[in-house]
Amino acid sequence: EVQLVESGGGLVQPGGSLRLSCAASGFTFSTFEMNWVRQAPGKGLEWVSYISRSGTTIYYGDSVKGRFTISRDNAKNSLYLQMNGLRAEDTAVYYCARARGLGGDAFDIWGQGTMVTVSS
Amino acid sequence: DIQMTQSPSTLSASVGDRVTITCRASQTITNWLAWYQQKPGKAPRLLIYKASNLESGVPSRFSGSGSGTEFTLTISSLQPDDFASYYCQQYNRYFVTFGQGTKLEIK
Numbered sequence: 472e473v474q475l476v477e478s479g480g481g482l483v484q485p486g487g488s489l490r491l492s493c494a495a496s497g498f499t500f501s502t503f504e505m506n507w508v509r510q511a512p513g514k515g516l517e518w519v520s521y522i523s524r525s526g527t528t529i530y531y532g533d534s535v536k537g538r539f540t541i542s543r544d545n546a547k548n549s550l551y552l553q554m555n556g557l558r559a560e561d562t563a564v565y566y567c568a569r570a571r572g573l574g575g576d577a578f579d580i581w582g583q584g585t586m587v588t589v590s591s
Numbered sequence: 592d593i594q595m596t597q598s599p600s601t602l603s604a605s606v607g608d609r610v611t612i613t614c615r616a617s618q619t620i621t622n623w624l625a626w627y628q629q630k631p632g633k634a635p636r637l638l639i640y641k642a643s644n645l646e647s648g649v650p651s652r653f654s655g656s657g658s659g660t661e662f663t664l665t666i667s668s669l670q671p672d673d674f675a676s677y678y679c680q681q682y683n684r685y686f687v688t689f690g691q692g693t694k695l696e697i698k
Contacts, residue, residue, distance in 0.1 A: 506687070508635075516627075516635065516678055518687040530685045533592075566634055575685045577625035579646065581634035 473497035473580055475567050480585030487557050487589070493550040493567030493582055501545035504570040506578060507552050509563035509587075519565070520552065524573075534560075557589045593617055593681050597690030603698040608669045612693045614679035616660045623683040626655055626664045629692075630675045638677075639664065669695075 479491040493505075507519040520541040521530040529541055540553040550567050564586050568578035594617035604610050614624065622642035627635035637646045639655035642662055652667040666673055674697050679690040 515692045516629075516680075516689040518689065521685050521687070532686070571637075571640065575623070575682045575687070577637055577640035577680065577682060578627075578635075579637045579640075581636075583634055 475569065475580055475582035477565065477567055477582040477585040480565065480587045482588045482590065483557055484591050485558060485589055488553070488555045489557065489587060491552040491554065491565055491567075491585060491587070493552075495548045495550070495569075498569075498580075500543075500548040504573060504576070505543060505550045506568045506570060507541060507550075508566045508568050508578070508581075509561075510566070510584075511560075511563040514563075517563075521570075521575075522550070554587070557587075559589050561587060562589050563587060592686060593620060593683060593688050595679055595681055595688050595690040597677075597679055597693050599693060600691065601694045601696060603696045604669055605698045606669050606671060610666050610669060610695065612664045612677055612679075612695075614657075614662045614664070614690050616662075616681055616683075619659045620681045620683035622658045623681060624655075624657070624662050625680045625682065626653075627678045627680065628673075628675050629678065635678065 474496045476494045506521050522541045526543050538556040542551045564584040566584045567582045569580040570576040571579035596615045598613050624642045626639040629635040643655045654665050677693045
């Protein structure tokens with residue numbers, strides 16, 4: 472079964488750090504571009520970051536640029552999001568999502584999400 | 592950034608109705624548009640990609656159309672399972688943006 476499973480969410484104080492992980496299974500992870508998307512409570516979807524198959528091309532949304540770092544380990548079939556300098560407005564469910572094709576594409580597989588709460 | 596404007600924000604309809612949701616892009620995105628369905632507490636589900644292509648496993652009552660800056664998602668005959676939120680997404684560039692969402696409610 473094609474699957475993405477996120478982990479690493481939790482409660483963190485403002486200014487703190489957290490590292491999210493996304494474990495992929497059921498497909499050849501190294502051949503797909505990956506993304507992180509988040510959703511604040513009761514709000515819509517916000518794209519966070521993109522990483523190419525090799526990890527050499529990376530993009531970020533303006534709201535997280537300079538604070539978040541996306542990475543991947545193809546040998547471990549895993550995607551990561553290192554989040555530093557967390558703010559209350561970063562509180563959200565974070566999803567990892569697979570792009571269905573290359574060069575920027577729709578997201579065909581999503582994880583179940585992991586909740587990040589930034590609060591003192 | 593490319594802004595995506597969805598309308599309506601909320602839509603009340605009955606089982607069997609035909610409904611249409613509209614998404615407008617702030618600049619042309621050719622046909623690099625997707626539609627997603629999301630139910631409470633669940634991850635989004637891809638319905639339509641490249642404006643009009645039905646994702647595998649998605650019922651044929653869902654259809655998408657449009658190009659350039661104007662796009663629509665149509666559900667031909669609403670089923671009880673279709674009451675959910677719907678989002679459009681442009682992926683013309685790697686800097687993806689989503690519409691603000693449409694909540695489809697039972698009338």
